Amino acid sequence: MSVITGVRHRYRRLLAWWPLLLFMLCALIAGFWLWQAWPQVMIKSVVWQRNVNMQMSALLKAVAENPTKAGGSLLLFSFIYGVLHALGPGHGKVVIATWLATHPSKLRSGIMLTMASSLLQGLVAVTLVVVVLNILALPARQLHLSGYWMEKGSYLLVGVLGLMLCWRALKKLFALRQKPVFRAFTPHHMHHDGCGCGHQHLPTSSQLQSGEDWRARLMIVLSMGMRPCSGAIMVLLFSKVIGVFAWGVASALVMAAGTSLTISALALLVHGFRQLAVKLSGHQTPVLWRQVGWTTLALAGGVLLISAAVVMWVSVLPPGGGLRPF
Secondary structure, three states, X not given: OHHHHHHHHHHHHHHOOHHXXXXXXXXXXXXXXXXXXXXXXXXXXXXXXXXXXXXXXXXXXXXXXXXXXXXXXXXXXXXXHHHHHOOOOOHHHHHHHHHHHHOOOOHXXXXXXXXXHHHHHHHHHHHHHHHHHHHOOOOHHHHHXXXXXXXXXXXXXXXXXXXXXXXXXXXHHHHHOOOOOOOOOOOOOOOOOOOOOOOOOOOOHHHHHXXXXXXXXXXXXXXXXXXXXXXXXXXXXXXXXXXXXXXXXXXXXXXXXXXXXXXXXXXXXXXXXXXXXXXXXXXXXXXXXXHHHHHHHHHHHXXXXXXXXXXXXXXXXXXXXXXXXX
């Protein structure tokens, strides 16, 4: 009777994993489809980006003629553009998804990261245009060249973030493999890391999260927000040419708000699936193995960020190097 009960218990545990297994199956199918359709997706995205830029230019011209009538349409279109633009491939989504999937984090903290990164991206675009065109009075080519080097810098920060995560994960794995040494209790027992008394001498990872991860969070915001949005640069440049630069600034900031909405939705999705995985795993696995598993996952996330940074650094195109849909 106990054997049958044990089999049923294991069957129920396996059955409880069906949402995660379904998600992995759907992700594999979507990844295979994207791999097959990637050339067509890129061509269509280039055409879509060109049409959107023409529509944005037409709205800016209408704002120059009648701001009160066309201003609302420009801001609404900019917001929708930011939402849709963020759906395309980009290093920001790789960074935030990798961080939330491999590190314990509160949902509010993840959304705050996406909002801060998107706002910084819009402010960087505005500051770049003001400094290069207004203060330094340089030609537009220098504007695009400055954006190119800032993009390279953001990819470099992604690599630095990956190295930071790998280093922290390796240190934690090395600490986990060290066995505590038990020593007899004495009236004057001195607590230390390897005393083996069973008491908590150091805060847990979640307790240290607010104090330990601020460097990583700052690196996330900088790596995501340092690269100015190409659409925002185009809007700011054209609005300055036709004399409605203030509306261009407002349009760029509204784009950032739309981008923040999409990336926040991605953060919500990734955070939900991580919480689901933690809930399904329950407390059946020993604590040590759970710590090793999550730390190994964090190490894999760091390696993924380093690989992505290298690929993006090599593949980024200089000004005039070709069409870039995102």
